[in-house]
Amino acid sequence: MRHLLSASDLDAAQSVALLDLAEDMAEVNDRQVKKLPTLRGKTVVNLFFEDSTRTRISFELAAKRLSADVINFVAKGSSMSKGESLKDTAQTLEAMGADAIVLRHSSSGSAHRLAHTDWVDSAVINAGDGSHEHPSQALLDAMTIRQSFWPDNRGRDLTGLKVLIVGDISHSRVARSNLILLDTLGAEAHVAGPATLTPVSLVGID
Structure with missing residues (x-):
């Protein structure tokens, strides 16, 4: 599975496997060194077009615990205010070497659109798209x-x-x-x- 866009992307076995993996990862929090090399050399972009505290910080912390480089993008104060589109922003980040994009957007279906167009080759995780899914x-x-x-x-x-x-x-x-x-x-x-x-x-x- 390359993307996580909807809960329906997961079957029962995949869901249980992810929950089991999450339990294993939670145990890392009890270690003195809270770091794993799983995503070393990878870049994860948190692309948030809506305000968020818990979700954005959770994704940032998770990526860092897995040794990824993390870029946090917040729409406020960005070129979005000058009319830059989701496509423009995503392609800019892709050109900078993003391996995965965690997207939160006010438009339902935005994560699916980003994942299934030719805009980017990055993996896409839906962190909330409008009133659609999370x-x-x-x-x-x-x-x-x-x-x-x-x-x-x-x-x-x-x-x-x-x-x-x-x-x-x-x-x-x-x-x-x-x-x-x-x-x-x-x-x-x-x-x-x-x-x-x-x-x-x-x-x-x-």
């Missing part, structure tokens, strides 16, 4: 749920659990990714919220 957050939520129920959780999916997501489902990219990933991992997912804030396809479903 797959990395869904993986984190699944990891937290799994840890809560099974401290010894290697190799486990979420079969047998019932999960309720409450709130504005229609406009939540996190809820959308969570629903997809929870289903992939075998959990029984439900939503609750005003009908006007729930996708038509889910209205009336318990």
